[in-house]
Amino acid sequence: MKSKNIHFLLNFAVVIALSLTVAGMWSTNALAAGRKTSRAASPSTGQIVINEFLASNDFGLQDEDGDSSDWLELYNAGDSAIDLSGWSLTDDPAEPQQWVFPDRVIESHAYLLIIASGKDRRSDDPAKELHTNFKLSAGGEYLALFTPDDLNQPVDSFDPEYPQQYTDISYGRYQETQHRYFANPTPGAANDETGAYEGVATGVEFSVQRGFFDEAFTVELSSETPDAIIRYTTNGDAPSETVGDVYGGPIPIGQTTVLRAIATVPGFVPSPTNTSTYIFPAQVAHQPAKPTGFPATWGWYNGQQTPADYEMDPSITFHPDYRDTIVDDLQTLPVLSIVTSRADMFGSLGIYAYPLKHGREWERPASMELFSADDPGFQVNAGVRIHGGTSRNPEKSAKHSFRLYFRGDYGPPQLEQAIFPDTHIESFDKLVVRANLADCWVFGTASPL
16 A cells, blocks of 8 residues: 555644644534334244344443443233243344343243343343343344244344434334334333434535635535424534524635534434534634634643644744745645544543543544545544554654544444545545654654654
């Protein structure tokens, strides 16, 4: 794979031009039901159904380890208890016995909760939790329940897959023959049909696509969902049903702006957040060293605060050799715009404020856009973490690498884009936005290049 120069631009509420040596600047659709199949119950199977599940659990039920794991629930609609010994659950159509039940009985008109944690725990003791050896994909996947007597035909299934899932919103049976999303998950109990959503609001469309600009303009927002209320933000925060301004007409854009928007409709799941970055290169080239509302330091190291560095280097931007061309030069490379809230980046639990922290606990929701002067590119929602080893230390470098994760929790389970056109690889679970440390100007002992 050939090396590729990419103009990395990091966005929060305003464009922050940080230095990255690799490139010179760092800067609905109606309710998706999923195809559901099941067979008629026989005396040996009763009427066992997959009644409800949660595939993106953030603040909901915690398992015995204190983890917010995925979960699913079976319901016995029959009049007799059913012995589930040898029955199986799977998310792989080629492996019907992926996870086999121990000696458990589900009583008539009763519910059985199974934690889809991947921890693979099976116990005959009804007081113990059951844990599958697989997790549920929020991006949608196959899910089926089998008896040991027939591994060709599931008792109940989502085939080929259930639809996209949303954080802390469950999905399950509605009025026996339908399936809907539920605002109030009810693990181990009857589904709360009063909180059922009719569908998912379609995403917000922007009249002006992301890109570079040198004159003021206006942006109009729209959604195909009738009577949708559109909320938007320009400070980097993700809008919600309670966060952001209600759209009432064209939005004026006269400086570098990150515009984020969702559509909400009573009785519908809010649309995914759409984001568009509008860059005014003249402003980026001369943005302030201490922008209003941003912290003056970036974390701690050995008891000392690390000074923040937002501006482009004035010795470059005002140098006689570059000052007349810097604005045009900024538009010659593609832009990677990573957008997240100031709190998630710099706050009391912000990843930049604590760059030495690792793991999923220190991953934050974000938007990624990749575009150039002649191509609006694409936008995708993802998770972002700090990446690296010693480069995480603010003492070594105040400007850190990032790792982007593509999961069903945020949007598509994988990024499907030709990021590197010189290769055949077009599917990514994660990407690393790497800021060099050694052999780089930011490291005091770097050797001459």
